[in-house]
Amino acid sequence: MGLRFSGAWLPALIAIVGFLALPFGRPGRPFLTIDPNLYGWAIGHPLLWLVLASALAALVISLLKLPTSPRGDLLVVAGAVGLGAGVLWLLLTATPFGMGALVAATGMALVLGHALSESGRVQGDAFIATSILIVSLFVLLFIIYPLFMVLRSAFVIEGAFDLSQFRRTIGHPLFFFLENPRSAIDEVGLTLRWGVVVGLLSAGWALFRRQRLPVVLARLVLGGVLGLILGAMFYGRGALPTSLLTVAIVAPACTLLGLAFALLGQRSRFRPVRRSLDVISVLPIITPPFILAFAMIFLLGRRGIITHGVFDISSNWIYGIPGVALAQILAFTPIAYLLLRGSISSLNPALEEAAQTLGAGPWTTLKTITWPLVRPGLAAAFLLSMIESLADFGNPMILGGDRNFLATEVYLSLTGRYNAHEAASYGVVLLALVLLAFFVQRWWLGGGSFVTVTGKPSGGALAPIPRAIEVLLSAVLVVWTLFVASLYVSIVVGSFAQLWGVNYSLTTRHYRDFMTAGWPVFLYTARVAAISAVPAMLLGFLVAYLVSRHRFWGRRFVEFGSLLSFATPGTVMGVAYIFAFNTGPWLLTASATIIILALVFRNMPVAIRAAVAGLAQIDPSLEEASTMLRARSFTTLRRVLFPLLVNTLVTGLIFAFVSAMTAVSQVIFLVSPGNQLATVLLLGWVEQGQLGRAAAMGTILIVSMLLTILVVLALAQRISARVVRVES
Amino acid sequence: MDNASTVIRGITPATVDLRGLVKRFGKDVLAVDDVDLFIERGELLTLLGPSGCGKTTILRLIAGLERPTEGQILIDDDDVSRLPAYLRDITMVFQSYALFPHMNVFENVAYGVRVAGRPQEEIRERVAEALAMVGLEEYAQRSTSALSGGQQQRVALARALVIRPRVLLFDEPLSNLDAKLRKRVREDIRELQQRLGITSVYVTHDQEEALAISDRVVVMNQGVIEQIGSPHELYTRPATRFVADFIGSANFLPGRYDGRVVDVLGYQRPHEQDLPSGPVTVMVRPEAIEFARPGEEGFEATYLSSAYLGPVTEFIFDVTGVEVFATISGSGMSRAERGDSVRLRFKDVGVSLLPPD
Ligand SMILES: Nc1ncnc2c1ncn2[C@@H]1O[C@H](COP(=O)(O)OP(=O)(O)OP(=O)(O)O)[C@@H](O)[C@H]1O
Ligand SMILES: [Mg+2]
Secondary structure: OOOOOOOOHHHHHHHHHHHHHOEOEOOOOOOOOOOHHHEHHHHOOHHHHHHHHHHHHHHHHHHOOOOHHHHHHHHHHHHHHHHHHHHHHHHHHOOOEOHHHHHHHHHHHHHHHHHHHHHOOOOOOHHHHHHHHHHHHHHHHHHHHHHHHHHHHHHEEOOEEOOHHHHHHHHOOOOOEOOOOOOOOOHHHHHHHHHHHHHHHHHHHHHHOOOOHHHHHHHHHHHHHHHHHHHHHHHOEOHHHHHHHHHHHHHHHHHHHHHHHHHHHHHOOOHHHHHHHHHHHHHHHHOOOOHHHHHHHHHHOOOOHHHHHHOOOOOOOOOOHHHHHHHHHHHHHHHHHHHHHHHHHOOOHHHHHHHHHOOOOHHHHHHHHHHHHHHHHHHHHHHHHHHHHHHOOHHHHHHOOOOOOHHHHHHHHHHOOOOHHHHHHHHHHHHHHHHHHHHHHHHHHOOOOOOOOOOOOOOOOOOOOOHHHHHHHHHHHHHHHHHHHHHHHHHHHHHHEEEOOOEEEEOOHHHHHHHHHHHHHHHHHHHHHHHHHHHHHHHHHHHHHHHHHOOOOOHHHHHHHHHHHHHOOHHHHHHHHHHHHOOOOOOOOOHHHHHHHHHHHHHHHHHHHHHHHHHHOOOHHHHHHHHHOOOOHHHHHHHHHHHHOHHHHHHHHHHHHHHHHHOOOOOOOOOOHHHOOHHHHHHHHHHHOOHHHHHHHHHHHHHHHHHHHHHHHHHHHHHHHHHHHHHO | OOOOOOOOOOOOOOOEEEEEEEEEEOOOEEEEEEEEEEEOOOOEEEEEOOOOOOHHHHHHHHHOOOOOOEEEEEEOOEEOOOOOHHHOOEEEEOOOOOOOOOOEHHHHHHHHHHHOOOOHHHHHHHHHHHHHHOOOHHHOOOEHHHOOHHHHHHHHHHHHHOOOOOEEEEEOOOOOOOHHHHHHHHHHHHHHHHHHOOEEEEEEOOHHHHHHHOOEEEEEEOOEEEEEEOHHHHHHOOOOHHHHHHOOOOEEEEEEEOOOEEEEOOEEEEOOOOOOOEEEEEEEOHHHEEEOOOOOOOEEEEEEEEEEOOOEEEEEEEEOOEEEEEEEEOOOOOOOOOOOEEEEEEOOOOEEEEOOO
16 A cells, blocks of 8 residues: 655656756746856856756655655655745746746645645645645736735835835825815815714714613714714715725625615516516626616716707716716626525525515515525625626726726826826725725635535525505616616617717628727637636636535635635736736746736636536535545546536536626726736727727627627537436 | 455454544534544444434544544554555445445446456456355346445445455445335345455444344544443443433433442342442333332332333333333223322343443
């Protein structure tokens, strides 16, 4: 029993060859050049000799005839020393890594993976141990490190901790100012009044509820503070109050609408209503996040069909908070709906039936049973809408008008004012707000791992909602659907109209423009998205598998990392990648590589969720049975889990592809003239007022995404049908 | 499974030695608490105990699906405590069978040989051999979902045997079968295990199943071993009140023992057991009580109630203020009235002493 040789011999050999044959660093040179001065042995730094020495030691130890576990322990030391020494050298000298460093580091990481498994320090075989190690390193390098660089850039100036830049940013009127000398009203006075009024109201309510005096006083203070914040949001100017006020409008609206739709979707008496909700839930996936804002210009702008055409008003009212809020409500309600659908459908119908047999009418049942059970779902939907609204970039760019938002300021301060420290400071504020919302949600909902919680619908017939409410909700849904449908239609129409609002005669001019200016970009984007989707899906699946099926040291860290990459606003991740990978030891020269990596780690959480949901359906003893039949875990993945999860994996793959196609905020920093992306170009066209061409591109994007989803889903169904046929 | 001529070649059973085994889950759950256990070559050893006592955990520790917090696991004197599961030459039959739903019977059984990279010819041969052993030759091309529970169970067994494990682990393999079938399948398993001489560890919480199938039984409670012994030893000489109660039922009566004679309910009885003199708890199986014939020694009891169960009748008597249960064959006192006085005696087997409570 046991292994004669350690499996680490091969990666150790690879590390040695990589070290000897390829240059270790590449200051100022493209990745693939070979410069004899940059070989690890030519540089001759002690740390680099240590890398070589530990690789050699690892090779020798692997081939020694020793008991498996102690040999593994020795190899753990060799692998860790080799990997650590190489990374330390890169960090200390800030030399961009070269091919040799990449190969040697990969080799040593594999040595360490084998060693961790063979020594028994990680439960699982070499594949599992290596995967855990690599996933953790990825989380560290591509999620934690870039965010750390944002913090550093905000607070460290020329190597010293320095708050002045951060203070300058948040003291600047672009960030926040209350008293506007040019306005007729007295903002500070009004804000104070809000504080007093809300404070008194909340204390009054406490008195009315016959609370004790200390409680009443506490309510007075809390209410006062809340009133001041509300007042400052309302009267203040600058990115902070603007973003917060938008959130205060968007989050409740999305939650309520999402709840209404979820109730309808699960319990409406009419099939068509339920069907149309399925469509609504797909829309945000296939649409770039800002496309509705763009369509709103067609309907509600200065020359909008509704505003100008029907009511004959020509106003700019949609530019600013109202327009952005409306666009965000349209864009994020489906997300709230999806969350709440899970929570409504996981309600156990038996509970409601029980309540009804105990004499509760539909109203009472809704109030005493349903409401308390959906409350956590509501909290989740509320906070997710908050996060989305705060992080949203495209809608404020298009409809922000003269108001500035936190997410757009990150971009504008870097690309407009060329101030990296300021961009980082905005990034820190935005990140802090989003993470605050995120952790408040987790604290509120208690425990529950982000990765492993899934809502599985339980069967059974649900009680219909009271008829009066159903009619009301259906009316809301109809208005919503009509509005959204006319937005989509207006994009299609706009792509064929000569000049929107002036000349509606049909033309294919915009499509011809698109073909010359946009088509190559579109193809390039599709290629980049496809390239990023595969690793995003595989990595997401791997993370889901490791986290839900294995217990290991650092599991929390991996979970936390994927949560961070999910919660971090795209613009913040965008600047973070600039800071992390445009200079320094991890320099990635080709910006396509950075774009792809950004998309991979951005979309990984989507794939994780899909895979976790799929894995939850599979009895873990199937994998254990495979292990017991002496299959390595990679074999188990390939022969047992993959065939059973084809559907899930394909779905995860399309979602990763489509969200890479439609992503904008995290890649807008990373594009360069040779690496332009479709959504970024589209945004640029809208901003320049080239609406016809933008509409043509928008139409093509939406139609092609829709086709992709339909075709691939049909294929996946065929494949899984075949698997099932084999089964029966 | 009556094809007695088919025996899987190449199985070399191993011994398993657990030393000071401890398994914690998190900080609070102590699932296995300092267990020492030696499993002989070729024996069938059963882990028996109430739900949550740590049986499955021990099995998974031996299998390598869990890592011990402390202690060692030796297989044929090799310390495998830190060895990954796939290097251990052990296999397991799962409670849920864990048959792969996307493979037919043949592919399920072939799996272990296939992933070992054996040639096609050998795979076919070994699968045929294993299926013959469990009497399912005809079913090779069936989907696993088109089999009855008992057949699925046998596929799982064939799938485990095909890789010629040195130790075979069973986790409540019969709990998904109905009572009648359970009895047949357990006899089949026992017969096959003895024929192959394969070292087996069998987990159950059904005491009857444990007694019927095992060479030795380990009774566990809350992560510790209460007693190890043959089924007969456990039943007749339980070491603790827990064991006596868990295996069969028993009366526990206060008594005194002086090394030769036990004094219980005012009734002196010669008894030999390795226990210090002094107060003891006397365990009396209900079927060890019978009516004393006239002239025989015995003790007075008051009849309280009875329930007629066909082959036996269950009685409750009062003996000097202590309630005593007895199951007595025949329908002796069918017309007895509450309060009637009777004379009872103990049989030779079924009385054993425990340390006092
Ligand atoms: N993965 C785990 N994480 C935390 N606690 C666990 C885990 N597995 C088992 N336990 C706990 O360890 C104890 C022993 O569990 P085990 O499954 O070994 O019991 P068992 O004797 O097999 O019970 P049963 O007859 O119900 O199968 C239980 O208290 C159980 O809750
Ligand atoms: Mg169990």
